[in-house]
Amino acid sequence: MSDLDVHSRLLNPHKCIVCETPLINRRQHSKTCISRCRTQLYRQKKENSVLVKFRLPLNVYTNLVIAVMSAGKGVDEHLQELLKREHA
Numbered sequence: 001m002s003d004l005d006v007h008s009r010l011l012n013p014h015k016c017i018v019c020e021t022p023l024i025n026r027r028q029h030s031k032t033c034i035s036r037c038r039t040q041l042y043r044q045k046k047e048n049s050v051l052v053k054f055r056l057p058l059n060v061y062t063n064l065v066i067a068v069m070s071a072g073k074g075v076d077e078h079l080q081e082l083l084k085r086e087h088a
């Protein structure tokens, strides 16, 4: 492993989940490297999912948005993780 590899791993140990390229100089919660990988991932997710529309009480929604923002995630990602934990 070169010094550069070690350095980039220390900076950001994450890899693109599509092509496994180490993610350098990307924001902390990035999962993919370039827009092509992002698009590919989005398309995969879209094909294997359904769009759900539902109503929440305002205070529940507000708490949800605060939790999501502080975790630096998307609402859908956050809910999926909660549901996975619930039904694991």
Ligand SMILES: [Zn+2]
Residues within 6 Å of the ligand: 016, 017, 018, 019, 020, 021, 032, 033, 034, 037
């Ligand atoms: Zn990639």
